[in-house]
Amino acid sequence: MTFLYKNALWVTLLTAAAALGTAFTAQYVFDLWPCVLCLYQRWPYAVVIVISILGIALRKRMGVGTFLMLCAVAFAVTAGIGGFHVGIEQGWWEGSQECVGDTAKADSLQDLKAKIMSTPIVRCDDVAWSLFGISMAGYNFIAAAILAVFSFMAALSSYKNK
Numbered sequence: 001m002t003f004l005y006k007n008a009l010w011v012t013l014l015t016a017a018a019a020l021g022t023a024f025t026a027q028y029v030f031d032l033w034p035c036v037l038c039l040y041q042r043w044p045y046a047v048v049i050v051i052s053i054l055g056i057a058l059r060k061r062m063g064v065g066t067f068l069m070l071c072a073v074a075f076a077v078t079a080g081i082g083g084f085h086v087g088i089e090q091g092w093w094e095g096s097q098e099c100v101g102d103t104a105k106a107d108s109l110q111d112l113k114a115k116i117m118s119t120p121i122v123r124c125d126d127v128a129w130s131l132f133g134i135s136m137a138g139y140n141f142i143a144a145a146i147l148a149v150f151s152f153m154a155a156l157s158s159y160k161n162k
Helices: 002-006 006-026 034-063 065-089 108-118 136-160
Strands: none
Touching: 002 034, 006 065, 006 136, 034 065, 034 136, 065 136
16 A cells, blocks of 8 residues: 555546546547536546646655645545435436426426426436446546545655655
């Protein structure tokens, strides 16, 4: 584990890049188009990539602990979004209007047209793909939660070894 902690910024960089690569491959190679929450889950990975690159470049001057803590926060954010997304997919709670559209009764043809036009193309409550009963949002939740804990523990280790 010491090897991983010493190279934790590289681990965060590579795993975040792999997560985004997987998401873009699913979208552009396998035509699994993302819903709005899927898109939101990507942004923290991009943030982790930037933080990791900065941390690697500045590690001798500033240390790695702060950068790893920031990575832990970003991973926790995407895990939170992923967990919320899983809850919508499972019907545990409803998503926002941008997730599932307005399901209220239309009073006129114009209202109906407006509701249809505002409904997202890909709904957050539809599971586009799953493996062993776990959706992509579920895998994101699991992976990001593990990476958040790893980044946090690596940061603590770096503070302890100063």
